[in-house]
Amino acid sequence: MANYRNKGGVAVIELNNPPVNALSFEVRSGLMNALKRAHDDKDVKCIVIHGKGKNFSAGADIKEFGGTKQQKPWITDACRLADESSKPVVAAIAGTALGGGLEVALFCHYRIGTPSCRVGFPEVQIGVLPGAGGTQRLPRLIGVKHSIDMITSGRHVMAEEALKLGILDKIVTDDIIEEGIQFAKSVVGIDVGGRILRNRKVEDAGSKVFDDEISRVKKKYKGYIAPLFCLKAIQASMQLPYDAGMEQELKLFQQLVSSGQAKAQQYTFFAERISARWQLPSGANSQTASPLPVKTAGVIGAGTMGAGIALCLITSGIPTVLVEQDQKFLEKGVKTVEGDLRGSVALKKMTAEQANKAISVLKTSVNLEDLHDVDLVIEAVYENLALKKEIFAKLDKICKSKTILCTNTSSLDIDTIAEATKRRDKVVGTHFFAPAYIMKLQENVYGKDTSAETVATVMALGKRIRKVPVLVGTCDSFVANRMLHPYATEALFLVEEGASPYEVDQALEDFGMPMGMFRVSDLSGLDIGYKVRKEAAKRRGIELTSDTRFVNGERVCLLANVLVEKGRLGIKSGKGWYNYGSPGKREATPDPEVLDTIEEYCRKYDIKKRKISSQEILERMQLAMINEGFKILEEGIVSKPEDIDIIWIYGFGWPKYMGGPMFYANEMKLKNVYRKIRDFHQNYPFSIHWTPSKLLARLSETDLPISKWTSLINSNSKL
Numbered sequence: 001m002a003n004y005r006n007k008g009g010v011a012v013i014e015l016n017n018p019p020v021n022a023l024s025f026e027v028r029s030g031l032m033n034a035l036k037r038a039h040d041d042k043d044v045k046c047i048v049i050h051g052k053g054k055n056f057s058a059g060a061d062i063k064e065f066g067g068t069k070q071q072k073p074w075i076t077d078a079c080r081l082a083d084e085s086s087k088p089v090v091a092a093i094a095g096t097a098l099g100g101g102l103e104v105a106l107f108c109h110y111r112i113g114t115p116s117c118r119v120g121f122p123e124v125q126i127g128v129l130p131g132a133g134g135t136q137r138l139p140r141l142i143g144v145k146h147s148i149d150m151i152t153s154g155r156h157v158m159a160e161e162a163l164k165l166g167i168l169d170k171i172v173t174d175d176i177i178e179e180g181i182q183f184a185k186s187v188v189g190i191d192v193g194g195r196i197l198r199n200r201k202v203e204d205a206g207s208k209v210f211d212d213e214i215s216r217v218k219k220k221y222k223g224y225i226a227p228l229f230c231l232k233a234i235q236a237s238m239q240l241p242y243d244a245g246m247e248q249e250l251k252l253f254q255q256l257v258s259s260g261q262a263k264a265q266q267y268t269f270f271a272e273r274i275s276a277r278w279q280l281p282s283g284a285n286s287q288t289a290s291p292l293p294v295k296t297a298g299v300i301g302a303g304t305m306g307a308g309i310a311l312c313l314i315t316s317g318i319p320t321v322l323v324e325q326d327q328k329f330l331e332k333g334v335k336t337v338e339g340d341l342r343g344s345v346a347l348k349k350m351t352a353e354q355a356n357k358a359i360s361v362l363k364t365s366v367n368l369e370d371l372h373d374v375d376l377v378i379e380a381v382y383e384n385l386a387l388k389k390e391i392f393a394k395l396d397k398i399c400k401s402k403t404i405l406c407t408n409t410s411s412l413d414i415d416t417i418a419e420a421t422k423r424r425d426k427v428v429g430t431h432f433f434a435p436a437y438i439m440k441l442q443e444n445v446y447g448k449d450t451s452a453e454t455v456a457t458v459m460a461l462g463k464r465i466r467k468v469p470v471l472v473g474t475c476d477s478f479v480a481n482r483m484l485h486p487y488a489t490e491a492l493f494l495v496e497e498g499a500s501p502y503e504v505d506q507a508l509e510d511f512g513m514p515m516g517m518f519r520v521s522d523l524s525g526l527d528i529g530y531k532v533r534k535e536a537a538k539r540r541g542i543e544l545t546s547d548t549r550f551v552n553g554e555r556v557c558l559l560a561n562v563l564v565e566k567g568r569l570g571i572k573s574g575k576g577w578y579n580y581g582s583p584g585k586r587e588a589t590p591d592p593e594v595l596d597t598i599e600e601y602c603r604k605y606d607i608k609k610r611k612i613s614s615q616e617i618l619e620r621m622q623l624a625m626i627n628e629g630f631k632i633l634e635e636g637i638v639s640k641p642e643d644i645d646i647i648w649i650y651g652f653g654w655p656k657y658m659g660g661p662m663f664y665a666n667e668m669k670l671k672n673v674y675r676k677i678r679d680f681h682q683n684y685p686f687s688i689h690w691t692p693s694k695l696l697a698r699l700s701e702t703d704l705p706i707s708k709w710t711s712l713i714n715s716n717s718k719l
């Protein structure tokens with residue numbers, strides 16, 4: 001709703017829908033009534049609109065999209081009176097004015113804001129466009145070029161920049177409501193005509209600008225339709241009179257809001273927030289547990305991962321000690337950190353001053369003892385259980401009793417590592433993804449003794465260092481890599497059966513993955529997987545050779561080993577599944593030598609090749625991984641499907657407009673997913689990953705949407 005009061009001739013209207021004052025039906029109706037009241041009240045000389053609490057408004061209530069039609073009044077109906085009022089209307093902005101919130105402010109004649117306020121049109125991120133005049137009014141205020149930037153990127157603009165652009169008229173330092181009232185009083189008597197945006201003209205930026213922008217946007221936001229629709233709407237502001245432009249904007253908004261992409265992106269928005277609400281099997285959860293303060297941190301290992309993690313910490317203002325056993329390796333790590341900081345400055349992602357500030361809080365050492373006083377340590381040495389146990393035993397003795405000990409393992413057992421210490425409650429996995437400074441996912445892994453306080457601390461740390469933290473339980477390879485295994489295995493089987501690695505990658509990239517499986521393998525280095533496979537097999541008492549095609553009755557494909565044995569290690573050696581010309585180069589070209597190797601391999605084992613469609617490639621890789629996802633849910637390794645989707649979106653770049661693999665399965669209908677998995681199980685009996693998940697089987701008998709799966713799993717009711 002919206003509250004109304006008359007303060008000495010100033011109508012003060014408060015948008016009231018905590019926590020972010022989303023513009024629900026009640027708020028829109030309240031705002032419309034309040035504006036009418038202010039208009040009719042002869043005592044009122046001017047009007048101030050502000051938000052209750054910390055925010056002005058985060059825009060339309062996203063929960064109202066989809067399903068039934070938006071009830072009138074819409075934002076435009078509610079705000080028309082502000083536009084038409086002869087009494088000056090001032091938007092007093094604290095916190096955020098986003099989307100529809102900013103649109104309300106653009107209907108006002110003036111906008112003032114606090115120094116920490118932010119404005120923006122983030123609609124593209126939820127698959128729509130500013131549909132209450134934003135695409136028509138912003139260009140009339142700040143011009144076409146800046147509007148394109150703001151609307152197609154969805155970025156938040158800070159107060160200083162908003163003032164420079166002309167979105168804000170003034171930055172105020174005191175109480176925003178009082179400042180709003182004073183400002184409004186100061187403009188009483190000044191004709192508002194020139195302040196009404198609908199009356200302004202949009203400068204003709206020419207059609208070439210839009211042709212160039214379409215190419216840029218297609219490249220930068222590959223696969224997303226909303227940014228292209230935004231461009232069409234902005235172009236309409238330039239080509240059409242205001243009312244016709246508004247109609248065009250609404251038409252485009254309606255097309256987008258009913259699209260599959262909007263549904264998936266809005267699901268992702270809420271999934272991220274649902275996933276942040278964690279729960280341990282004990283029942284302790286994000287509401288009941290409090291994090292410990294992390295004022296200082298330590299990182300062990302200055303290799304690519306360790307240096308990347310240290311960079312995340314120092315750029316978030318956390319003084320960090322980077323420890324490496326060897327001075328030469330330490331220096332190399334510091335060079336990596338400095339190089340990445342320079343790169344960020346060059347790309348204008350941070351200022352030179354911010355980079356210097358970050359490096360000033362980095363200390364280095366070759367002595368573990370220097371971690372005696374830090375609040376949290378992240379160990380990032382290579383994947384070797386004995387070594388990690390040895391380090392944890394030492395840390396347990398060196399660090400103060402409250403220090404939390406984290407391991408950046410991608411697969412090793414947290415409980416076994418914790419056993420090396422006398423503080424098993426303070427041991428936790430923090431699995432970062434390469435490159436650690438760029439990839440957003442932080443897969444936090446709890447062991448059987450990890451305390452809720454420890455979990456709360458690493459979840460809070462993740463948020464603080466701008467990651468997306470997700471909590472998972474311990475199992476072999478955790479969630480991300482465990483699901484990756486059947487996905488990658490199917491890719492190899494597809495190649496054995498007749499698809500080329502390039503066809504596999506093309507199908508995945510056309511689907512929207514940033515990189516195909518084989519390009520990713522080349523980037524990580526084929527020798528890494530080779531060593532992991534050999535060691536895992538050795539632990540199970542198996543000797544792998546390139547002739548191995550079955551292990552304990554299960555089908556395997558070791559084509560990657562054949563490539564490694566030919567010296568093809570991926571990008572680092574200049575060739576892997578692709579040819580890169582020379583080591584370290586990134587441009588991948590298909591390589592006939594690889595195709596010959598595959599031919600030879602198939603001849604040797606008498607494998608009949610056939611034509612494989614891109615649909616089959618996607619179904620086999622994705623359904624194998626989705627089936628594993630249901631097994632993970634069934635085992636309680638994650639507590640909700642949203643966790644899995646967020647892991648795939650932020651860990652592997654699954655496109656947000658497809659919502660994550662579990663959402664994708666939901667969209668396919670679980671009965672179809674289950675039927676296909678059962679068919680694959682029949683056709684490929686030697687692949688254990690096709691054994692259908694029992695949870696999937698039970699859920700497929702219901703027609704429940706993804707939002708209902710968790711309560712059913714938790715209620716233990718008969719599905």
Ligand SMILES: CC(C)(COP(=O)(O)OP(=O)(O)OC[C@H]1O[C@@H](n2cnc3c(N)ncnc32)[C@H](O)[C@@H]1OP(=O)(O)O)[C@@H](O)C(=O)NCCC(=O)NCCSC(=O)C[C@@H](O)CCCCCCCCCCCCC(=O)O
Pocket residue numbers: 019020022058059060061062063064065066067068069070074075096098099100101103122123126128129130131132134253254257258270273274
């Ligand atoms: C604002 C934030 C930056 C705050 O971040 P913070 O980290 O502080 O907090 P949280 O993100 O955790 O949020 C707290 C809480 O609030 C919920 N929430 C946040 N924003 C919204 C919202 N906009 N709507 C609903 N709920 C919201 C969030 O889920 C949390 O809840 P929880 O239960 O988890 O605690 C940050 O929250 C943020 O970035 N928010 C999103 C901002 C955004 O994307 N805004 C744009 C919204 S879309 C919009 O405004 C569209 C308008 O331009 C135009 C609308 C025109 C409509 C015209 C009607 C035509 C009808 C056509 C036919 C329709 C057919 C149909 O309906 O199908």
